[in-house]
Amino acid sequence: MGYVEEPITANNSTLDKDQLQRDYDSLNTHKDQLQRDYDSLITQKDQLQRDVDAVVVKFPILDQYCPLRSQKRECKPCPEGWEQRNSKCYYFSTVGKSWQDSRSDCLKQVADLVIIESKEEQDFISKHTGGYGYWIGLSDSETEGTWLWVDGIPLQKDKAFWRTGQPDDYYGSQDCAATLGVWGQWSGGWFDAPCHVPLRRSVCKTDALPL
DSSP states (O other): OOOOOOOOOHHHHHHHHHHHHHHHHHHHHHHHHHHHHHHHHHHHHHHHHHHHHHHHHHGGGHHHHSOEETTEEOOOSSOTTOEEETTEEEEEOSSOBOHHHHHHHHHHTTOEEOOOOSHHHHHHHHHHHTTSEEEEEEEOSSSTTOOEETTSOBOOGGGOOBOTTOOOOGGGOOOEEEEEOOBTTBOOEEEEEOTTOTTBEEEEEEEOOOO
């Protein structure tokens, strides 16, 4: 018997079309999953790069984060003597210096004078400063009355924690800000002071090492 070609019918054509549609939908689903996987890998790559960059920045003082003990390195988010809050490290100095010298000390630790970004952060700092005045990374030395953080960003009024009557630019020479902790009759908060007077301690702030 010879080969008899099966006639093409509307039913067969519909079945083929349905199968093609299912294959197409399956490929689209697979493509979407691959895209999600790719996006996830990119996000992980970016986070790893940020972690690597953070470690590279800390490299000059990495021994402070990962001291050698019993022939092993034990890494911590913050150096010995620093306080951790969330993803940040804070150092509360015990020696009074001028604002600029205090900032130089912070920079040597791959840090800077603290930029206070919230009431919660201010409260955290107040708990560690007691009755001493501590320099923070805020000054109006460039333009009187225009308070700038050390990163050049202007102080926002809703994120300012000045003591009552402050800043007052007493005698026209108080261009740097310090903060006072809650202590006895002192209610805490910021005040302005002469930048060159080496009577204030300071607060340094830096990113915690990602572990």
